[in-house]
Amino acid sequence: MNRRRASFGVAAVALLGLLSGASGVAREKEAKASAAANSAPALLIRNATILTVTRGTLEKGDILIKDGKIAAVGSGIKAPADAQVIDASGQFVMPGIIDCHSHIAIDGDVNEGSVSVSSMVNIADVLNPDDPAIYRDLAGGVTAANILHGSANPIGGQTIVIKLRWGQPAAKLPFEGAPPGIKFALGENPKHSNSRVSGMPDRYPATRMGVEETIRGAFTEARDYKKSWDDYNKRAAAGERNLIPPRRDLKLDPLVEVLEGKRYVHAHCYREDEILMLLRVAKEFGFRVQTLQHVLEGYKVADEIAAAGTGASTFSDWWAYKVETYDAIPYNAAMMTRRGVVVSVNSDDAGEAMHLNQEAAKSMRYGGLTHDEALKLVTLNPAIQLGIEKRVGSIEVGKDADLVIYNRDPLSAYAVVQKMLIDGRVYFDREKDLAGRAALEQEKKELLEKARKSAEKKAEEKKAEEKKPQEKKPEEKAKPPQEHRDEGGAR
Amino acid sequence: MKTSRMKMRVPILFAGCLCVAGMAFGQTVPATDTVITHAKIFTLAGAPIEGGTVVIHEGKIAAVGANVSIPAGAKVIDAKGLQVYPGLFDPVTQMGLSEISAVRATVDTTEMGSINPDLVAATAVLPSSAHIPVTRAAGITEVLAVPASGGFDSVRATNLIGGQASAIHLAGWTVAEMLIRKNAAMVMDWPGIETQSFDFSTFSMKEKPYSDAKKDYDKAVDQLANWIEESRHYAQVAATSGAVYDRDVKLEAMIPVVRGDMPVLVFADKARDIRNAVEFCQKQNLKMILTGGSEAWKVKDLLRSKSVPVILRPTLEYPMEDDDAYDRLMTQPAELLAAGVKIAFGSFDNSFARRLGQQAANAVAHGLAYEDALKAVTLYPAEILGLDGELGTLETGKIANLIVTNGDPLELTTEVRYLFIKGQLTSTDNKQKDLYEKYLNRPPATN
Numbered sequence: 001m002n003r004r005r006a007s008f009g010v011a012a013v014a015l016l017g018l019l020s021g022a023s024g025v026a027r028e029k030e031a032k033a034s035a036a037a038n039s040a041p042a043l044l045i046r047n048a049t050i051l052t053v054t055r056g057t058l059e060k061g062d063i064l065i066k067d068g069k070i071a072a073v074g075s076g077i078k079a080p081a082d083a084q085v086i087d088a089s090g091q092f093v094m095p096g097i098i099d100c101h102s103h104i105a106i107d108g109d110v111n112e113g114s115v116s117v118s119s120m121v122n123i124a125d126v127l128n129p130d131d132p133a134i135y136r137d138l139a140g141g142v143t144a145a146n147i148l149h150g151s152a153n154p155i156g157g158q159t160i161v162i163k164l165r166w167g168q169p170a171a172k173l174p175f176e177g178a179p180p181g182i183k184f185a186l187g188e189n190p191k192h193s194n195s196r197v198s199g200m201p202d203r204y205p206a207t208r209m210g211v212e213e214t215i216r217g218a219f220t221e222a223r224d225y226k227k228s229w230d231d232y233n234k235r236a237a238a239g240e241r242n243l244i245p246p247r248r249d250l251k252l253d254p255l256v257e258v259l260e261g262k263r264y265v266h267a268h269c270y271r272e273d274e275i276l277m278l279l280r281v282a283k284e285f286g287f288r289v290q291t292l293q294h295v296l297e298g299y300k301v302a303d304e305i306a307a308a309g310t311g312a313s314t315f316s317d318w319w320a321y322k323v324e325t326y327d328a329i330p331y332n333a334a335m336m337t338r339r340g341v342v343v344s345v346n347s348d349d350a351g352e353a354m355h356l357n358q359e360a361a362k363s364m365r366y367g368g369l370t371h372d373e374a375l376k377l378v379t380l381n382p383a384i385q386l387g388i389e390k391r392v393g394s395i396e397v398g399k400d401a402d403l404v405i406y407n408r409d410p411l412s413a414y415a416v417v418q419k420m421l422i423d424g425r426v427y428f429d430r431e432k433d434l435a436g437r438a439a440l441e442q443e444k445k446e447l448l449e450k451a452r453k454s455a456e457k458k459a460e461e462k463k464a465e466e467k468k469p470q471e472k473k474p475e476e477k478a479k480p481p482q483e484h485r486d487e488g489g490a491r
Numbered sequence: 492m493k494t495s496r497m498k499m500r501v502p503i504l505f506a507g508c509l510c511v512a513g514m515a516f517g518q519t520v521p522a523t524d525t526v527i528t529h530a531k532i533f534t535l536a537g538a539p540i541e542g543g544t545v546v547i548h549e550g551k552i553a554a555v556g557a558n559v560s561i562p563a564g565a566k567v568i569d570a571k572g573l574q575v576y577p578g579l580f581d582p583v584t585q586m587g588l589s590e591i592s593a594v595r596a597t598v599d600t601t602e603m604g605s606i607n608p609d610l611v612a613a614t615a616v617l618p619s620s621a622h623i624p625v626t627r628a629a630g631i632t633e634v635l636a637v638p639a640s641g642g643f644d645s646v647r648a649t650n651l652i653g654g655q656a657s658a659i660h661l662a663g664w665t666v667a668e669m670l671i672r673k674n675a676a677m678v679m680d681w682p683g684i685e686t687q688s689f690d691f692s693t694f695s696m697k698e699k700p701y702s703d704a705k706k707d708y709d710k711a712v713d714q715l716a717n718w719i720e721e722s723r724h725y726a727q728v729a730a731t732s733g734a735v736y737d738r739d740v741k742l743e744a745m746i747p748v749v750r751g752d753m754p755v756l757v758f759a760d761k762a763r764d765i766r767n768a769v770e771f772c773q774k775q776n777l778k779m780i781l782t783g784g785s786e787a788w789k790v791k792d793l794l795r796s797k798s799v800p801v802i803l804r805p806t807l808e809y810p811m812e813d814d815d816a817y818d819r820l821m822t823q824p825a826e827l828l829a830a831g832v833k834i835a836f837g838s839f840d841n842s843f844a845r846r847l848g849q850q851a852a853n854a855v856a857h858g859l860a861y862e863d864a865l866k867a868v869t870l871y872p873a874e875i876l877g878l879d880g881e882l883g884t885l886e887t888g889k890i891a892n893l894i895v896t897n898g899d900p901l902e903l904t905t906e907v908r909y910l911f912i913k914g915q916l917t918s919t920d921n922k923q924k925d926l927y928e929k930y931l932n933r934p935p936a937t938n
Contacts, residue, residue: 039736132813133809135817136809136817139817140817145502188593194593240710240836246643299926299927299930300930300933301936303933303935303936304936307936317840317843317845317846318624318842318843319625319923320590320591320592320621320841320842321591321592321593321842322592322593322594323591323593323594324589324590325591326621327539327926329923329924329926330923331923331926331927335930335931350805350809351808351809352807354807354809354817355807355853358849358853361903362903363903364902364903364904365903365904365905365906366927367927409905412850412852412902412903412904413848413849413852413853413901413902413903414853414855414856414902415856416856416857427647431577433816433817437816437829440814444814
């Protein structure tokens with residue numbers, strides 16, 4: 001959600017997101033992309049300060065990339081004869097930033113708010129590779145993002161992790177092998193605290209008690225459903241004949257995957273009590289909450305979060321935009337880290353994602369994290385939270401060559417991304433971006449001119465038409481209403 | 492809930508007082524002279540002074556320099572290794588007017604009706620707002636509290652004239668103690684030609700044909716023009732000795748505006764709207780301050796030629812159009828300044844006021860000279876609002892609003908060690924730090 005444009009308020013937009021229901025048309029169903037094809041020659045990044053995140057900082061180091069993977073990290077690495085070389089003297093390389101909470105690249109609205117359990121809907125069905133936010137967030141150093149359903153419902157839609165492969169079709173966006181997820185939401189948003197309007201129908205739940213019961217109710221159903229399938233499968237495996245399989249339930253299938261540990265729960269939450277509530281419910285049903293999202297009061301119950309093995313993905317310094325964020329403090333990430341929680345800092349906002357490196361840096365000031373700990377907030381830790389840490393999140397041999405090159409230490413407000421690599425391929429190059437601007441401007445001018453001429457021509461034709469003797473024209477068909485595009489999730 | 496929290500906080504506050512004896516929690520107490528020594532002083536009125544001294548006397552800067560004698564009996568702060576800057580000035584906030592933006596009961600930014608020039612922000616500024624100390628901790632010593640300026644999650648009504656913004660210090664037991672200038676600027680929300688609008692009856696965006704949008708726009712501009720015309724007549728009559736006329740509080744409030752004494756914060760972002768607003772203000776002889784200005788770069792020559800300064804929205808966001816360069820808002824400050832347009836940075840939102848320095852630093856990363864960035868959060872907003880005689884630099888005679896830091900105040904990791912408002916050493920403790928300390932000391936969980 002772009003705050004700048006929120007002249008009528010985020011609350012209203014959030015509500016819009018809740019109510020305008022209709023999701024976009026599925027572009028690519030079941031987008032199952034294989035690893036991006038990589039026939040590119042080897043690539044050597046030379047002479048950079050390398051922030052490996054897991055193995056300290058290497059001054060004047062080199063990174064060799066082959067087949068989209070990091071093949072070697074060290075100094076004085078010899079480039080293969082055909083290798084492309086990036087001279088990064090005086091520059092800093094760090095692992096690509098991973099945004100654990102994003103709503104970019106979604107075609108249409110992010111909320112299916114008509115029901116309180118909307119686990120049947122899937123963000124994967126509405127990935128939009130043409131969203132310019134992909135490019136802009138790339139330019140801010142983000143290589144992978146967790147694309148979530150909004151927070152209208154206690155149990156929301158299915159989520160998907162993508163790589164920001166700008167220019168590739170939707171089928172190439174999903175992060176291969178990343179565990180699928182599902183959005184949960186607690187507190188003010190699912191109980192519609194800030195979006196209740198007279199004349200609009202309300203729905204259960206309207207309290208935090210109701211939120212808990214909605215979740216418990218759904219998992220009680222899911223548990224029975226799973227049992228009926230387990231029984232069926234068992235009897236079928238035993239050779240029993242003429243069995244009637246249970247009826248498939250698209251709402252409960254993903255919840256069964258949660259119960260089986262195959263689908264990660266990413267739960268929007270703020271207040272300490274609701275955090276503990278969800279951890280209790282999860283324990284009751286025998287699953288683990290993978291991440292608490294926002295979790296701005298996480299610092300109050302950090303021990304309990306750590307004990308549950310649950311990650312926390314929070315904001316750097318947002319606060320006071322609603323009651324449940326009034327006790328938010330910028331020390332949250334550092335405090336939870338110190339109590340043993342795996343913590344990340346996320347954007348939840350396409351614009352915010354352009355400077356997550358800076359947002360991570362704030363935890364050095366607020367709470368005293370070290371440079372490496374602060375870096376982890378936007379690299380290794382979100383990778384762990386999304387189950388992709390074997391592939392990304394640090395600069396290590398064998399990992400994907402998803403790298404950002406900055407002109408200076410990225411934990412500074414003065415750092416600017418110079419290049420971005422995903423799978424060893426340069427997806428953003430600031431020099432090229434700058435060099436290409438004049439041409440783009442020219443193209444835009446020409447297109448506008450073309451549109452203007454065409455409009456003039458049409459107007460003339462219309463005039464000529466009107467001068468003709470009256471003919472009965474067919475009734476113009478009413479246009480379908482323009483669908484509003486919600487830019488982000490309801491926080 | 493709120494009451495109980497406040498009760499809980501009382502002992503913490505008192506404990507804080509004991510620890511830092513002599514620190515004023517926002518109050519004004521009779522002061523002896525205070526002196527900051529051995530600091531690198533960025534006066535912003537000349538080159539930085541190494542190993543310099545600042546003398547504060549009765550709330551004002553009494554002396555700044557490398558060779559300044561320390562008055563007898565003065566309280567001395569040895570700032571070796573530290574740096575001194577003017578306190579930062581955030582020229583667009585809803586400070587004290589909005590506490591929790593989603594909760595209407597805590598928001599007093601925007602009145603009903605479209606013409607409200609008689610409303611004054613200072614009336615509704617809550618001196619004990621939790622935002623004030625939080626913002627102060629980021630080195631911000633003064634702000635403009637701006638009515639009808641939106642803010643995060645707040646619904647902005649269609650105000651044409653939204654009321655008067657008040658310049659306030661971020662310390663004081665009462666608004667009277669906080670005031671710098673009560674009637675600092677008039678707020679005008681430039682109507683714009685909006686082809687999309689939000690329909691509250693159906694909760695959806697409604698597309699409007701351009702011709703209808705233009706009609707609405709013309710009507711709004713007519714209304715504004717008529718209003719200013721009326722105000723001008725009223726001002727004339729009011730200036731005529733012996734004239735008998737019916738007093739009108741709204742028209743009365745417009746007198747300094749039509750006389751060109753009070754600047755007008757004109758909120759506009761799109762190039763077309765800015766152009767129209769500039770033309771209007773020129774015609775009406777209004778002292779325009781463009782506020783927002785997302786597309787100011789497109790009309791920079793116009794802004795320069797008409798001497799219209801700009802208070803810029805946060806740089807750290809997406810630009811207006813999908814095909815704008817991704818860093819458009821970050822490169823714009825340097826571009827405007829190079830074109831001769833005066834700029835200042837604003838947070839436009841209480842909750843993000845502390846990002847003011849970060850906004851400026853990002854502009855530096857995209858071409859703005861560092862010194863200009865510093866000035867764009869100190870001196871330039873003061874100049875734009877006509878307060879540079881009192882604030883904005885560290886010069887003899889100015890109000891002693893200053894910060895002592897361990898580094899560059901625009902950088903993310905810099906800490907404010909000492910903060911002075913009206914010459915008073917003022918605490919940087921706040922609600923968030925209290926919560927930090929409280930929960931830092933939570934014993935390990937037992938179950």
